Amino acid sequence: MQPKISIIIPMWGVEKYLRRCLDSVLNQTFSDWTAICVDDGSPDKSGDIAEEYAKKNKRFIVVHKENGGLSDARNYGMSYAKGKYIMYLDSDDFIHPQTMELAYKAAEKNKSDIVSFKYDRFYRPQLMVRHFLHMDTDNVVPFGITKKYNFEKIETRTTDDVFEFATERTHNKTNPNRKWLIKHCQVWKNLYKRSLIADIPFIKGILFEDCPWWSEVMLKKPRVTVLPLPLYYYIPNFGGIVLSAKQLKIMKSLCTGIKYAYKLYKEKADNYQMKMWQENFLWFFVAKAFSKINYLKTDEEIKSARNEFIEMNKLGVFNTVPNEWYDLRERIYEFIGK
Numbered sequence: 362m363q364p365k366i367s368i369i370i371p372m373w374g375v376e377k378y379l380r381r382c383l384d385s386v387l388n389q390t391f392s393d394w395t396a397i398c399v400d401d402g403s404p405d406k407s408g409d410i411a412e413e414y415a416k417k418n419k420r421f422i423v424v425h426k427e428n429g430g431l432s433d434a435r436n437y438g439m440s441y442a443k444g445k446y447i448m449y450l451d452s453d454d455f456i457h458p459q460t461m462e463l464a465y466k467a468a469e470k471n472k473s474d475i476v477s478f479k480y481d482r483f484y485r486p487q488l489m490v491r492h493f494l495h496m497d498t499d500n501v502v503p504f505g506i507t508k509k510y511n512f513e514k515i516e517t518r519t520t521d522d523v524f525e526f527a528t529e530r531t532h533n534k535t536n537p538n539r540k541w542l543i544k545h546c547q548v549w550k551n552l553y554k555r556s557l558i559a560d561i562p563f564i565k566g567i568l569f570e571d572c573p574w575w576s577e578v579m580l581k582k583p584r585v586t587v588l589p590l591p592l593y594y595y596i597p598n599f600g601g602i603v604l605s606a607k608q609l610k611i612m613k614s615l616c617t618g619i620k621y622a623y624k625l626y627k628e629k630a631d632n633y634q635m636k637m638w639q640e641n642f643l644w645f646f647v648a649k650a651f652s653k654i655n656y657l658k659t660d661e662e663i664k665s666a667r668n669e670f671i672e673m674n675k676l677g678v679f680n681t682v683p684n685e686w687y688d689l690r691e692r693i694y695e696f697i698g699k
Contacts, residue, residue, distance in 0.1 A: 367444030371434035402428030432563035
């Protein structure tokens, strides 16, 4: 029987965090779900722990595969997902007990393709500070996790123009729309209708795979409901994939995503979509990629980086630039010798 929600949980080297993650799924106030736990060739006991949960509760489905990275694991999990809606949960994170209940009710009430909620912006910095001070980070309970929400009293906002609220831009506290912004493009803070994203795979082998994926999702003109509640708890895995990656790989990953999304928007976007994407996403990704050049040390690394930006220039990525990014484009042109 088709579950209402399939939640995809990639696993690699997370035995320390996994029980907390899976318990947060098991403790949901919403019961009609399946959890697809993808063992991405994990070298530790992550797969065994997930199997333990599956033996006790048939809603957990464990699949094992050779290591292919986060994107590959998510794509693999998607092939097993049968729910009307899809959620992604990173296996070192966890969710509020009402996350599925509230997101599902919002989706059904508003006939939405996406319900976007927030992550707790206080919990992760708290853990970072405790880690820096060599204090315990494993047993810190988020203050808001025991809060009980009444859906009927929650204010939401629904739009058929995702570009109205989706952005990488930082807005000050006086902005009246600040609480409704869909900030950044992390895939795990949304509930998606499966039919919307079934044909959009993640790019395998890159970091920041969320960026091109979310850009492609926005092109489908989804109906989006914003649920402004901190329902996701994002844990800094201090030995994790982003923190331990070399800066050149991060830069190349960002460039790969930029080139993919730019080609897509040139082909499929209307003028409004292209303008909004360039102003609120593209140049923020370009700036992040270009900032990594400061960390490159060898001539070979710098040459490799220069080639990436030359390729983007040939595609026309830098042809249109908002005024606020004009100086950055000039620095890029100087770097590539244009």
